[in-house]
Amino acid sequence: MECKKSSNARFCNCTYPGCEKHGVCCECLQYHLGMRQLPGCCFPKEVERTYDRSFERFAALVTARQV
Numbered sequence: 001m002e003c004k005k006s007s008n009a010r011f012c013n014c015t016y017p018g019c020e021k022h023g024v025c026c027e028c029l030q031y032h033l034g035m036r037q038l039p040g041c042c043f044p045k046e047v048e049r050t051y052d053r054s055f056e057r058f059a060a061l062v063t064a065r066q067v
Contacts, residue, residue, distance in 0.1 A: 003024060003026075005023040005024055006023065008023040008024070008025050009022055009023030011041065012025075012028075012040070012041060013040055013041055013045055013048055014028075014039070014040040014041070014048070015040070015048060015049050016040075016051070025039075025041075032053060036054065036055055037053040037054055037055065038053055038055065038058050039053065040053060042058060042067070043057075043058070043061070043067070044061070044066060044067065047061065047066075
């Protein structure tokens with residue numbers, strides 16, 4: 001399957017400077033799941049900027065109806 005990096009990048013809200021996975025969703029997802037995290041695109045912008053992408057933070061946002 002061909003990677004659609006350029007079109008994916010338009011929707012990637014990752015604010016990590018120099019992220020080599022920017023727009024490469026399959027690598028990003030694999031990386032974050034391996035660290036018990038979700039990628040930045042699963043979080044509101046203000047939360048993504050904190051770099052707390054843990055499952056626990058996501059669950060708290062779901063409970064608070066913020067995602």
